[in-house]
Amino acid sequence: MIYDAAVIGGALSGSRTAELLAKQGHKVLLIEEHSNIGEPCKCTGLVSWRTPEMLKLPKEIIVNLIDKANFHAPNGTFFTLKCKKQVYVLDRPGLDRFLFNSAVEAGADAKTSETFERFWYNNGTVRVKTNKGVYDAKVLIGADGGNSQVAKQANLEMPKNFFSGLQTTAEGDFENVELWFGSKLCPKFFCWIVPENKHVARVGIAAEKNPNFYYQNFLRKRVKTVANPNVAGIIRFGVMKDTVSDRILLVGDAACQMKPVSGGGITYGLIGAQFAADACHKALEENKFSYRFFKEEYDERWKERLVPGIKKGMFYRKLLFSMSDSQINVAFRMIKTLGYRLLEKLDFDLLLS
Ligand SMILES: Cc1cc2nc3c(=O)[nH]c(=O)nc-3n(C[C@H](O)[C@H](O)[C@H](O)COP(=O)(O)OP(=O)(O)OC[C@H]3O[C@@H](n4cnc5c(N)ncnc54)[C@H](O)[C@@H]3O)c2cc1C
Structure with a gap:
């Protein structure tokens, strides 16, 4: 079976993207490495x-x-x-559980206690290897946080400092x-x-x-x-040059959709998820999965919405933290x-x- 989209990371950005795609009728695989969704908690909420x-x-x-x-x-x-x-x-773990359950209710095939290891391109799909199996998908979505393995393997450079x-x-x-x-x-x-x-x-x-x-x-x-x-x-914050590649999108912390002054990423990640799901839906409808397509339909669109806020945040951060x-x-x-x-x-x- 070939999934329309494989989403790595079952916290808020991944679950929300998976839910929105599944609601459009797409076959979605959602992979989370932890057994208890939302745990361990890494957020104030x-x-x-x-x-x-x-x-x-x-x-x-x-x-x-x-x-x-x-x-x-x-x-x-x-x-x-x-x-x-x-x-x-x-209740941040509660929020993640709510979104993960919403993805499952919408029809996503969700797996817990399963860790993404690597991907490679294979006959017009992305082949995803986890510690438990191998899956094929038309699109791979990295929602695996600020240390994203998907970003690393796709050579999508994240800001170094965190x-x-x-x-x-x-x-x-x-x-x-x-x-x-x-x-x-x-x-x-x-x-x-x-x-x-x-x-x-x-x-x-x-x-x-x-x-x-x-x-x-x-x-x-x-x-x-x-x-x-x-x-x-x-x-980890900043503006990444690219958050897409052929058949690949990053969302949430994996794409640095985060406010630089406070480190808040919930709202930005949810907004990012909406853009990711819209772009992926369009790609599946039009059978277009190139870097260029995702650059225009996702990377440029979410940046138009969130980068002004990120840039303002970088400016305020510099102003505040350069003061004695x-x-x-x-x-x-x-x-x-x-x-x-x-x-x-x-x-x-x-x-x-
Ligand atoms: C101390 C702290 C406090 C914060 N407080 C706030 C706050 O008050 N408000 C706010 O808006 N933001 C806050 N943030 C930021 C917020 O936590 C993040 O922006 C948000 O969690 C991003 O969600 P995400 O789904 O993109 O990534 P994450 O929450 O990082 O989720 C990534 C998911 O991917 C899974 N995963 C990772 N690698 C793999 C793999 N190889 N295979 C399978 N699964 C994998 C992880 O287990 C995890 O479930 C805080 C951050 C920190 C560190």
Whole structure:
């Protein structure tokens, strides 16, 4: 049997792409290496209104709704920003399970505990080898995250630098999202608190080097405890030259569909999945699978939608993290005294609509 599409990675980007394609009547294979979908968790689960707008989320996946964030300067002072719209704290493993089950309900042939190993071209198909078998598909979709094997084997170069994120769940007194800045606390990124409720929060950091040092340090400072992380993952951002090849597309973190300032990739990955499914559907209808076809129908289209936000994010990241601690102290003091009307108007996803 020849599948229309083989999707590697059964987290949000892969499952959503598989669901959308299966709903169009295509034969879809979905391969996930872990046995429990959503585990191990590598995400805080904070998203804008766009995610619940795109998906009909079951109520139990929404853990909390928050409309304020405290921005802490290196000197300990902070200002509070009210968001234009509430942000959602999601049960991230629950979100992945929901999307994976939706793909299965739509008709995707889903396999867990199965690891993609390599692919090669074979008589007008892509032959996919896993640790359990060999499959043929007309299109291969790499939704296998920030260390994508599909990208590597297709020679689609990903940005080299990445941040490692660590997070745990801790008890304390919480109200708003908190972002803590400072070169001693978290160089080139920030530490975060994302409350599940008033007494429990997700506490995390991301760092280029020594993440565990900064993680333990922040836990001791903010929640007066130490704990092993229960969430770990990588954050890789930038604009890839190509996210397609002959019969191949990358989506989600594998395509660096990610916000450079916050490392948020849920909304971008879901938007990417819609573009990937549309392009793949068109390819199957028209029997066109070349690099050029996917470049025009997928790579250029998703970039038109998301790259302005990614570029804005890169600009803000450079501005923020090229400042010294004392410059950040001054900037935050100025924002606090002069007001933050402009900041409040910023879109959470840095997108225009
Ligand atoms: C600490 C941390 C906190 C974060 N917090 C947020 C947040 O609050 N909000 C937000 O929007 N984003 C957040 N992100 C980013 C977000 O987690 C990612 O953007 C998102 O998970 C991308 O989804 P994905 O489906 O593209 O990739 P992934 O979630 O990485 O999924 C890839 C899937 O592919 C599978 N896989 C990989 N290799 C293979 C293989 N060879 N064979 C078979 N299966 C394979 C993996 O098991 C996994 O299930 C955070 C990231 C980190 C590290």
